[in-house]
Amino acid sequence: MECLLTSGVGSACLRPGAGVGVSAQGQWRRAFFGSDREVKLRKCWSERRARRFATSASVVEYDVVIVGAGVIGVATAHHILTTTPLSVALVDAREPCAGATGAGQGYIWMTHRKPGTPGWHLAKRSKALWETFAMEVEDSGLNPTEALGWRKTGSLLVASTDEQAKYLQNWAQVLSEAGAATDFLTHLEAVNMEPALATGCLTAAALCHDDLQIDARLTIDTLLQSPVQHFIRSSREGRLIGVEIPEGKVFGKSAVVIATGAWSSLLMKTATTEWGMSLVPPMKPRKGHLLVIEGTHDIQLKSGIMECEYLSYNSQSSKSTEATTEPGPSIVMTATLDPNGNLLLGSYREFAGFNIDVQDEVIEKMVERAARFLPGVSNMEGRVRTGLRPYINDGRPMIGPVDDVPGLIFATGHEGSGLCLSLATAEMVTNIIQDVKGPVESAPFLPNGRLSSSTM
Incomplete structure (x- = not known):
């Protein structure tokens, strides 16, 4: 045939x-x-x-x-x-x-994944392979930071309510028991670690020590x-x-x-x-915006930061293999520095077909959201990357x-x-x-x- x-x-x-x-x-x-x-x-x-x-x-x-x-x-x-x-x-x-x-932030993270799920096992294996690849790059005579943008920054989940703080305390234990060493941080401990964080909004955080970041x-x-x-x-x-x-x-x-x-x-x-x-x-393009603020800013971050709300999104996306409704537009704060010191701010998700035009109102909302945790970004300007994520409803x-x-x-x-x-x-x-x-x-x-x- x-x-x-x-x-x-x-x-x-x-x-x-x-x-x-x-x-x-x-x-x-x-x-x-x-x-x-x-x-x-x-x-x-x-x-x-x-x-x-x-x-x-x-x-x-x-x-x-x-x-x-x-x-x-x-x-x-x-x-x-x-x-x-x-x-x-x-x-x-x-x-x-x-x-x-090319429009992403380069996270190699376990912190937002549910232990024991198929996605967890795939991510765990992939992270191990990335670590091996970085060692091979180094053995070849190259600097992994220069060749890959490789940095072991860890990831910091941040909470803005008492309810989220309690959730993160339990989540840190769940991740640690699954082999991803994670510490629960009080409000004061989190701010001492990341002084750029706003003291008024933050209630607690969870630090996953071994999460990584690379430059795509x-x-x-x-x-x-x-x-x-x-x-x-x-x-x-x-x-x-x-x-x-x-x-x-x-x-x-x-x-x-x-x-x-x-x-x-x-x-x-x-x-x-x-x-x-x-x-x-059963796939749809899901549009995302990423704001890149050049390295002239004053914000310094030791870790990659992700708002606790991201866990709720990730849970909803993988909860059912028979999902029939698609989630609406959402903004969740993520922030990290790239190897050049540029501040990368996300994250926005929406279904807009294959349109990748920059939406000014979306950028304004992203900056507004990020400023709740990082007040220093309020008056900053940068360039924008857009991309289409391949969304599958299960x-x-x-x-x-x-x-x-x-x-x-x-x-x-x-x-x-x-x-x-x-x-x-x-x-x-x-x-x-x-x-x-x-x-x-x-x-x-x-x-x-x-x-x-x-x-x-």
């Missing part, structure tokens, strides 16, 4: 034994950070894994094609290439880290110095609709991995309209194969946790491709039973 995907400017086909291929009709080019050149492998990587790209060929074949060059796609390519002999083509319509990852853009840069052969991306801005190059077809013998984040539902609906199959993830990312289409693997739906969960996701996808059982149970994240024939 032959299945044909049509996507407006090109077509792709699935053939038994032939993997997945896409024929080119649009104007696409291969590039590495915008340069029309082939990227040669560094000598420190095994050149036996390299397969040179023949510009005159009408068909190019790889073992794995990964669609999406956010942190999930890049991390998956990196893991496959450094742990297996498989070749990889990594494809996107824009530059790396152009979506939610620096990290993507470092991962791309691995043996990913080259990028293939659109010569024009636009949504990702397939794996297309002007030279011909790109085939993935073993798998095609969909790591397109917030665009995954749109891609699958567009590409599988004529199949008559349920292959569309709170679980979608990772794994689709029974009805051999060779198709999803790695999407991580919403605001893509950076944190990326390395464990990459490991899980690699294990699935090789049919190897991994350290984290994959069943809760599998696509089967969660796909539909139309977008939500």
Whole structure:
């Protein structure tokens, strides 16, 4: 049987034994950070894994094609290439880290996750892999702080009511018993630790000592110095609709991995309209704003700070696997400093389709919210990043194969946790491709039973 995907400017086909291929009709080019050149492998990587790209060929074949060059796609390519002999083509319509990852704050945190849940186990494994990766970067002669923006800041959950303070006292014990060392701090202890905090609003805090922070853009840069052969991306801005190059077809013998984040539902609906199959993830883009205040401010923070309300949001997102209603717009204060001393303020979430325009009224509300805890930000100005988080209503990312289409693997739906969960996701996808059982149970994240024939 032959299945044909049509996507407006090109077509792709699935053939038994032939993997997945896409024929080119649009104007696409291969590039590495915008340069029309082939990227040669560094000598420190095994050149036996390299397969040179023949510009005159009408068909190019790889073992794995990964669609999406956010942190999930890049991390998956990196893991496959450094742990297996498989070749990889990594494809996107824009530059790396152009979506939610590049607009985020870089948290590798356990503090807001519920121990014992599938998401907790995935995050715990991923955090351990990030720590290993940082050591490998250091062993290679690089400074992890410079190469990754790596900092062991810990995370500070802050409460503004007596009720929240009691909750944090219990939460600190729950996290500690689960292996994430966390101390409950009184109002005075929290202010002594972080003098920038407002004394009037704060009632208590919880410090999770081992939480980490990295810079997403620096990290993507470092991962791309691995043996990913080259990028293939659109010569024009636009949504990702397939794996297309002007030279011909790109085939993935073993798998095609969909790591397109917030665009995954749109891609699958567009590409599988004529199949008559349920292959569309129940996903919506969820817009976020991040305010970046340049390093001329006077606010100094030792830890990453998150308002206790964030726990309520996280609990609501993952409480039910049968959620039918989507949450409304919400603002929860998060604050941290990046490696350059810039103050990063979040966090806003709303459903606005694929619109990524900056909303001045949202920024005003974010600053107003942050000023309750950090009064020094009231009169500050900065630049704004916006991005689209891949929201799934049951709170679980979608990772794994689709029974009805051999060779198709999803790695999407991580919403605001893509950076944190990326390395464990990459490991899980690699294990699935090789049919190897991994350290984290994959069943809760599998696509089967969660796909539909139309977008939500």
